[in-house]
Amino acid sequence: MTVSTLASSVASPRKATAAILANTVLIVIALCFLLPLAWLVLASLDVKATYQTQIPEQLSLANFAAVFNPELTFLPLWNSLLLSGGAAVVTVLASVLAAYPLSRYTMRFNKPFMYGVLFGTCLPITAIMVPVYSLFVRLNLLDSIPATIFFMAATSLPMAIWMTKNFMDSVPVSLEEAAWVDGASAMNALRRIVVPLMRPGLSVVFIFVFIQAWGNFFVPFVLLLSPSKQPAAVSIYSFFGQYGAIAYGQLAAFSVLYSVPVILLYVLVSRGMGGSFTMSGAIKG
Amino acid sequence: MLPLAPAVVLLAIFLLGPVIWSFYGSFTDAALTGSSAQDPQWVGLDNYLTLFKDPVFPLSLWLTFVFVVASAIVGQNFLGLGIALLINRASKVVSAVVGTAVVAAWVLPEIVAAFVAYAYFSEDGTLNQVLAAAGMTGPNWLYSFPMLSIILANAWRGTAFSMMVYRAALNDVPVEVTEAAMIDGADGIKRLTWITIPMIKNSIATNLMLITLQTLSVFTLIWVMTAGGPGNESTTLPIMAFQEAFKFGDIGYGTAIATVMLLIGAAFSLVYIRALRPEKV
Numbered sequence A: 001m002t003v004s005t006l007a008s009s010v011a012s013p014r015k016a017t018a019a020i021l022a023n024t025v026l027i028v029i030a031l032c033f034l035l036p037l038a039w040l041v042l043a044s045l046d047v048k049a050t051y052q053t054q055i056p057e058q059l060s061l062a063n064f065a066a067v068f069n070p071e072l073t074f075l076p077l078w079n080s081l082l083l084s085g086g087a088a089v090v091t092v093l094a095s096v097l098a099a100y101p102l103s104r105y106t107m108r109f110n111k112p113f114m115y116g117v118l119f120g121t122c123l124p125i126t127a128i129m130v131p132v133y134s135l136f137v138r139l140n141l142l143d144s145i146p147a148t149i150f151f152m153a154a155t156s157l158p159m160a161i162w163m164t165k166n167f168m169d170s171v172p173v174s175l176e177e178a179a180w181v182d183g184a185s186a187m188n189a190l191r192r193i194v195v196p197l198m199r200p201g202l203s204v205v206f207i208f209v210f211i212q213a214w215g216n217f218f219v220p221f222v223l224l225l226s227p228s229k230q231p232a233a234v235s236i237y238s239f240f241g242q243y244g245a246i247a248y249g250q251l252a253a254f255s256v257l258y259s260v261p262v263i264l265l266y267v268l269v270s271r272g273m274g275g276s277f278t279m280s281g282a283i284k285g
Numbered sequence B: 001m002l003p004l005a006p007a008v009v010l011l012a013i014f015l016l017g018p019v020i021w022s023f024y025g026s027f028t029d030a031a032l033t034g035s036s037a038q039d040p041q042w043v044g045l046d047n048y049l050t051l052f053k054d055p056v057f058p059l060s061l062w063l064t065f066v067f068v069v070a071s072a073i074v075g076q077n078f079l080g081l082g083i084a085l086l087i088n089r090a091s092k093v094v095s096a097v098v099g100t101a102v103v104a105a106w107v108l109p110e111i112v113a114a115f116v117a118y119a120y121f122s123e124d125g126t127l128n129q130v131l132a133a134a135g136m137t138g139p140n141w142l143y144s145f146p147m148l149s150i151i152l153a154n155a156w157r158g159t160a161f162s163m164m165v166y167r168a169a170l171n172d173v174p175v176e177v178t179e180a181a182m183i184d185g186a187d188g189i190k191r192l193t194w195i196t197i198p199m200i201k202n203s204i205a206t207n208l209m210l211i212t213l214q215t216l217s218v219f220t221l222i223w224v225m226t227a228g229g230p231g232n233e234s235t236t237l238p239i240m241a242f243q244e245a246f247k248f249g250d251i252g253y254g255t256a257i258a259t260v261m262l263l264i265g266a267a268f269s270l271v272y273i274r275a276l277r278p279e280k281v
Helices: A002-044 A062-067 A070-104 A110-122 A129-138 A145-169 A174-181 A186-197 A199-215 A218-223 A232-242 A248-273 A277-282 B002-025 B046-053 B056-087 B092-107 B110-121 B126-133 B146-171 B175-183 B188-199 B201-216 B220-225 B237-247 B251-276
Strands: none
Touching: A002 A248, A002 B056, A002 B092, A002 B110, A002 B126, A002 B146, A062 A248, A070 A110, A070 A145, A070 A186, A070 A199, A070 A232, A070 A248, A070 B002, A110 A145, A110 B002, A110 B201, A110 B251, A129 A145, A129 A218, A129 B002, A129 B237, A129 B251, A145 A199, A145 A218, A145 B002, A174 A186, A186 A199, A199 A248, A218 A232, A232 A248, A232 B110, A248 B092, A248 B110, B002 B251, B046 B251, B056 B092, B056 B146, B056 B201, B056 B237, B092 B146, B110 B126, B110 B146, B110 B220, B146 B201, B146 B220, B175 B188, B188 B201, B201 B251, B220 B237, B237 B251
């Protein structure tokens, strides 16, 4: 107590200047980061939008109304939901199952496996869509939604296994031991005791994978060819190519509709987890 | 043992598969269409020989290097660390606003972020409006300064990650240590260089490596903003691989470029894993 009062009373005039300086610099940074986004919001509400950031003469929801139809918005968003939801479910299931033996049993290959997983986390897999494309051609998996889901799940699996194992390590073994004594199998103990206890951690993994898959453009852009199967990320790009040069307002409105779900999910997680959610399992491990 | 099976199968088919296929495919003349598409022939090192003679390849390597160093290691990393350091000294409202503003650019789907950046840097875009308000005429950024535009855009988009890593790391630095140094008369800069930075050096290493690998694979942002152009002035390796494969139809050649990228990524990851050697595996 004495230390901190001494420090603050001695340093207070300088601390005040430092605080003003910090506040000013941060406000400037915040403005720089928000400025590009202002265009998106204003243009979506402006029927006469251009690339300029301008206050709309008349606020209108006409842009939203124009894109609010099955072909332009609902189907692509449904496809996005299918892809990201599918990838997230597959990833969470596979990583819970994999994390259990890795976390609970000491096996000779645990260490090499986890190092391999860590290595997989680092590989720039999304940068090598060319060989992925030709592999999909060879396996006859091109333009298949399930195959794209499995590919997206596999690319997020290393990170997910890493996070899930760290979450699982913090669930005490003693509870399961009690269940084992009572005759529960390992799988039963996992399902009835471990998974319920690590529900917050698993929802972080789920949402983490979901947000990544929802925002992913390159993977579906290369692997899904029929417009009826393409997610919003890709349909928005074709829209940009066809009408974007004319209908900036609609492009912005479409972008807003597409972005809102992940923003809401992010807010949900960061409220629940106290901020830096992606770091909790992944980095500190 | 059995519960590992789904993960192992998935990883084997969809992660290890493409990696092995990448090496194999780079030795074939696979094409997008035509007879070489149905029945690719083994061509040995031909693709690599072409690659090392291709004047675009060294340019592309250099541009990728510049992109990673300028936008990730300098831009995202220092900006993220700076914000994380300042945010503890700022008022609650300001830190909440900055945190939200920085994270907003990062949470957006990448294609939306790319459109926003495109609009911002385009000739009649927001940046030039700001310059005009200050009495200057801005250039057509995307055409005249393509690299600068994509570097700034990627720094804008990715700083949130570094900021979050460093905020978490700084929270773990015990207050007593910095206070003790303060009593001993160390000023702010001394405390930062001799106490704070050494104490978070693991986080710095992790962050540098992760943002390097993320930036190495950036495709969408560049594709939407400049598509590698004008000419090849902003053609980083992912763009080059994509164009060779899908624009010029030479899948084998594109795969050889992808393989080079994989090797670069693998080298970085090995250095990182060795340097960090996570104890809790």
